[in-house]
Amino acid sequence: MSRFTRIGLIVVLVTSMGAVVGTQLIAADEADAPQGKATTETGGVPKLLDLGSKSCIPCKKMAPILEELNKDYAGKFDVEFIDVGERENAAKAKQYGIKLIPTQIFFDKDGKELWRHEGFLGKADILGKWKELGYEFGGAELPKIERWEPAKKDARSKDQICYMCDGDIEEKTAVIVKTDKGDVRLCGPHCYFIMYSCLTEDRTGFEKKVSVTDWATGRLLPATEAVYLRGLEEKSGRPWVKAFATREAATAEMKSSGGSIVAWSALQENELSHRCGFCDRSCYSQDVAKVLIDGVHSYGCCAHCAMGVAARTGKDIEVRQPDGLTGEMVVVRTLDGKIASIEPETAVAWYGKKKTADGKWVSAGCFHQGFFRTPENLRKWLEQRPYETGQIITINQSLADKMKLSPQQISKACKIGECAPK
Ligand SMILES: [Zn+2]
Ligand SMILES: [Zn+2]
Secondary structure, eight states: OOOHHHHHHHHHHSSSSTTOOEEEEOOGGGGOTTTTTOOOOSSOOEEEEEEOOSSHHHHHHHHHHHHHHHHHHTTTTEEEEEETSSGGGGHHHTTTTTEEEEEEEEEEEBBBBBEEEEEEEOHHHHHHHHHHHOOOOOOSSSOOOEEEOOOOOOOSSSGGGGGTTTBBOOOOOOEEETTEEEEESSSSHHHHHHHHHOOOOOTTTGGGGEEEBBTTTTEEEEESSEEEEEEEOOTTOOOEEEEEEEEHHHHHHHHHHOOEEEEEEHHHHHSSSOOOOOOTEEEEBTTTTEEEEEEEEESSSSSSHHHHHHHHSOOEEEEEEEEEEETOEEEEETTTEEEEEEETTTOOOEEEEOOOOTEEEEEEEGOOOEEEHHHHHHHHHHHTTTTTOOOEEEEHHHHHHHTOOHHHHHHTTTTTTTOOOO
C-alpha cells in the first residue's frame, strides 16, 4: 500500500462515520485488500469478525445478531466486533484490508481467513456459510421454546408444597423444620438432607429443629429419636426412607417392604455421602448427572450444575445427563472451559426460571433444570409440567453461564438464602 492511500484510508474512515446511512465505502484501491489473506488472534476456536461502526444502519442491524450468535455458540466459534469508527481502531481497517463497512470475516481456529462478506449478513446466512465452509456447529437455529406464565394455576396450598423440590408433600413422609421464620415443610427425609447440605448457617445442633412423620401413625417425632427403615426401589435402585417411633414398628414394616433399620446418624451419613461437584448438595446417584473429572467420578445435582463442575475445578469434564423426558443419555465433553462435543448434536437445555417478588427472573433451582436429546422432548416434558417457567438455551450457553462465575459466586451457588430465597 502506498503512503498516500494509507493516509487516505484513515482519513476517510475517521471523517465518514457521521452520517452513514448504508454500507459505507471506505477505500477504493481494491489491490490493497489482502482478501483471503488476513489473519487474526483466536482463542483456539473459529472466529467471526465483524468490522463496522455504531452509526451505519446495516452495522446496527448486525449488532443483535452478533450478540445472539455470541451467546448461542459460545465455545463453538467466537464473535468479535470492531468499531472502526473509533479513532483507536482505524488501523484495524487497514490491517484487515476492508473496503466497506460492515465487513464480516470468517477465520478458522488458527486465525486464517476463510471467507469474507461485505454488507449486512443475517443469522441464518452466517450459520449457512459456516456449514458451507465445513463447520458443523449443530442445531443451526434453536426453536423458540419458552414459558413465562404457568400453563395451569398451582392450586395447592403452601403447606402441600415441598420447600426444596416443589413436589407434593406426602402425609406419611413429611419432614418439618422449625425456623425463626416459621415451619419449613419438606416432602421427605431426602429433601431435608438436600436442604441441610446447602445451609450456610452454623449447623451445630440443627437436627434438634427437625421433626419427621411416623410412617405407622402419621404423628410427628423428633428426627434424632426416630428409627429409620431404608431400602432401595426395585426398578430404579433409588433409596427410600421411612421413619418409625419404635424399633418394633420398623421391624414389622421391614417384613413386608424389606430394607434395613438405621439410626438418624447412620441415615445422615448415608444421605450426605454423594454430593454435587458444583454446589455440594446431597444427591442420589440415580437422580443426577454423572460427571467424570480426570477419570474421577463426581455428580451434578442438575444438568447445569454438572456443567458448573468444569468451572469449579478448572478441568475438562465429561457429563452424562439423562434426558428429562426419556432418560436416554445426553453426553457432553468440555475442553478448556468450552464445549468439545455434544451427543446427540440436537441436544438442548432448559433453563427453569421464576419471577421474584420484585419482578426479576432468576433460576428456579436445580429441580427445574434439564437437558433433552431434542427440542421435541423438551416440548413434551413441558406439556407434562404445567407449572414450569423458563426458556430453552443451548448446552454451550449452559456451560458459558457457569464459566463466567467468580470463585466467590461458585461458593454461594445453590446455597439456601443465596440463590433460592423463598
Ligand atoms: Zn421435596
Ligand atoms: Zn448442584
